[in-house]
Amino acid sequence: MTTKQHKEIHLANRPEGMPTNDDFNFVEKEIPTPAENEVLLKTLYLSVDPYMRGRMRDVKSYIPPFELNQALVGGVLAEVVESNSDLFEKGDIVSSNLSWSEYNVADAAKLQKVDPTAAPITAHLSVLGLTGLTAYFGLLDIAKPQAGETIVVSGAAGAVGSIVGQLAKIKGARVVGIAGSDEKIDYLINELGFDAAVNYKKDSFKEDLIAALPNGVDVYFDNVGGDISDAVMKELNKHARVTVCGAISSYNSVDGDIGPRIQGQFIKTSAMMKGFTLGDYAKDLPTGVAALTQWLQEGKLKYDETIVEGFENTPEAFLGLFKGTNLGKQLVKVADPAFAKL
Known part of the structure; x- marks a missing residue:
């Protein structure tokens, strides 16, 4: 050879x-x-x-x-x-x-x-590798969703977001996804069991988002950053948690990322924001793989x-x-x- x-x-x-x-x-x-x-x-x-x-x-x-x-x-x-x-x-x-x-x-x-x-x-x-484990630790360790809470996921039809939403449903939460086409919206609701989903490419995105959040946002799993996240941040509830996983909206930006100042919003809501990478959980990866494998084999996860x-x-x-x-x-x-x- x-x-x-x-x-x-x-x-x-x-x-x-x-x-x-x-x-x-x-x-x-x-x-x-x-x-x-x-x-x-x-x-x-x-x-x-x-x-x-x-x-x-x-x-x-x-x-x-x-x-x-x-x-x-x-x-x-x-x-x-x-x-x-x-x-x-x-x-x-x-x-x-x-x-x-x-x-x-x-x-x-x-x-x-x-x-x-x-x-x-x-x-x-995918589901048992980098993206599934990123969803597992970013949601369950950082955000700690509780039954009955509202979880919003951006990039919801992607490799990480699609697993995040399903894990949140396993934990008994109400899940709202954000994606970029009507086909993906249909997929999130009718295939993955999200409670609602919003197309960010529509002119009515902000109004549609507010309509999908009658009880505000308890957890936001952020995969995209930018204008989408700016809109979600305005709907945070008291003691909300924000997991910052990705900011794909700015990855190809030449001028840098510019947005609103969010400190006041976090003070008013006593909210928490935390970024992470999967490397933070290197010692715990076998635990995540075992849990994801079990849910996959039980038919609770689709990918x-x-x-x-x-x-x-x-x-x-x-x-x-x-x-x-x-x-x-x-x-x-x-x-x-x-x-x-x-």
């Missing part, structure tokens, strides 16, 4: 505003050879996620920026095709943060083995995936996140397993 070539996707430029295909570069390299305690992995699926846009900027953050002319890194589902470790054998399916490459060599100790009998393997990049076929289409799949083209988790299918018995 070491004589064969494979492709990687490198960051060619640091985008100003919305990224374009010119900001990505496909580079051909030799397939690497695993050393002792390493495995050679064939990429099956890539996860593309909004947070990756922030890593394209050379600024201080909770995680280092991507390096120019180096492979981008994200969630990967892969098959072991060669193993120099006792931990894995050929045909095992694993997940990890790996390069956007058709093949990777990885330290076996840093990989998570995927049980293909627990759920379809792609679930480990959707938007899957783009072909490694060459990865940049387009990433750019689609900022156009709202995905329903649920956005994935790229790179290859079928060659050895796994699924």
Whole structure:
């Protein structure tokens, strides 16, 4: 295998505003050879996620920026095709943060083995992976929803928001989603069981939002920021909790994010706002996976995936996140397993 070539996707430029295909570069390299305690992995699926846009900027953050002319890194589902470790054998399916490459060599100790009998393997990049766990800890640990409370979720038809709403329903809350098309509104109400949903692209958005919130807002799970969040903040109840998970509305902003001053609103309502990343819960991830797996197997959780076929289409799949083209988790299918018995 070491004589064969494979492709990687490198960051060619640091985008100003919305990224374009010119900001990505496909580079051909030799397939690497695993050393002792390493495995050679064939990429099956890539996860593309909004947070990756922030890593394209050379600024201080909770995680280092991507390096120019180096492979981008994200969630990967892969098959072991060669193993120099006792931990894995050929045909095992694993997940990890790996390069956007058709093949990777990885330290076996840093990989998570995927049980293909627990759920379809792609679930480990969505409802049982980064996005599902983000929803789990961001809602249940930070917001602590109570039965009868009203929970508002922005980006509600996305990978995180769709799980947040369902978890809130499991806890007995009333759930109002915010999404960007009538099709997504219908999906949230009739497929996922949200109590109400509002289309933020309609001219009547603010009026529709107020109508959907006769009892105000006890918890706001914020995935988008911007004008949408400005509107929700005005409806906060006493002791409301705001979980700040994402701000996708500003990720491609050139001039920075500008909005109203919210301190007075939080003083008047004794509300709490807290941001987080999943890394804050690194030690607790197994607990989250176990709970999500149980709810999934009991039929209490549904999830959707938007899957783009072909490694060459990865940049387009990433750019689609900022156009709202995905329903649920956005994935790229790179290859079928060659050895796994699924």
